[in-house]
Amino acid sequence: MYDRNHLISQLKASSMGREDDVFAHLQGGETVSFGALFSGAERMAAALVSCGVLPGDRVAVQVAKTIQTIELYLGTVMAGGIFLPLNTAYTGPEVGYFVGDASPRVVVCDPDRLGEISAISGGAEVLTLDAVGQGSLRDLADGQDGFDVVARDPGDLAAILYTSGTTGRSKGAMLSHDNLASNSTELRDYWRFTADDVLIHALPIFHTHGLFVATNVALLSGAKVVFLPGFDPDAILKAMPTATALMGVPTFYTRLLADDRLTRARAGNMRLFISGSAPLLVDTHEQWEERTGHRILERYGMTETNMSTSNPYDGERRAGTVGFPLPGVEARVMNEGAEVPTGEIGVLEVRGANVFQGYWQMPEKTAEELKSDGWFITGDMAKIDADGYVTIVGREKDLIITGGFNVYPKEVESLIDDLPGVLESAVIGAPHPDFGEGVVAVVVPEVDGTSAQAVSEALQGQLAKFKQPKRVILLDALPRNTMGKVQKKALRETYAGIFADG
């Protein structure tokens, strides 16, 4: 038997003695037991070791979401390796950057991309897994028999997740066994997950949300998952009457609200809807409660810190806020080296067992953002009110400085979103010859909704002149990434020249 501090022993503990119980319901109607999952993972571990994977080696993985991908994650960690998942949308040259940066021993990719990935794999062994979990890695694993988990210390790395890289190059966030195990344990207890839960798992597993929040919390609780390859409203609505929990990004909730089959009766067996990874509109929160009777529980985290704050399970879930720091996590709001008074905006810093070990091979970046006393500068602007609720007001780099004045996009977006005929909005700064930056509002109207002029006029009495958008642009939809985050960088690029003639 191995050390109880090992991530794998923790993930396995609650299903010990229940090996025949179902862990996952797959879309085709098949099920996977806890026993089958962990023995599949052992075979993956043995396959990786047969390819030369040693403790501390990276295993880079760009494959579809299947149970075999979960087995590969667990198998990598069993082998003492470091799991490095990559967004399936990344192109060959993008994967080339990650492989060059992380120098993995093994790269696992879709068989369709074998040629392209082999060309950029450096010295790594390239294996395949397809969208139904078949491929050369599976073949190699199927021929293996059992595996003794490789001992690791709590501070040893279990995963490297690259940040989405909205500014500059992506950075590899190094996450230890203890970072992952401690955070999932806190979340399991805070959100009251038990072996009786049935979690609808529809998130991608190349990201912290689907991989560590959803998968680790379910395994740690011995809960079942309805394992979906991606977001599919039909499948989610079908699963809902017998499920108990859903973890999603805000777009899951807005898209489900657009479906008439979402009713109070259908959500009757559910006990918890969780949202995170991007801001949930107050409007979505309210509509969801009206339709289903449930208040969505919003939480906040990031690749580098796992989850840091959450609205309470029993107490008031306050729309527009991300709740309180989780047990064991400290949070403070700073401005120019000092903590700001209650309710004022500054940069959020967090400290705790959840905070990562630094950026892979970037000691200077690490030193800039992760202080020697353990505080991590998140780069999110936030405020903490007198009751202790944290509100995220946006990324620091999204702050607009116009004529020397700070404009927090969220303040303007919240007012615009409340206007009649507006679905949602994104407020950005664009270079301006007089003001440095000028405020631009990109607005998505409802069907037969508003006009740019109506938005401008409505804001006049509500906002100081410098905060008022100098341009309002109507769009059918905001650009978003797979995690539902609005791509403000793309908007800034599109509208970079909007004030070019003053």
Ligand code: AMP
């Ligand atoms: P990622 O590292 O991809 O998980 O992105 C983390 C970032 O997403 C955070 O730094 C926040 O800017 C944003 N984020 C995550 N959860 C929330 C939330 N509940 N509300 C607002 N922003 C969020």
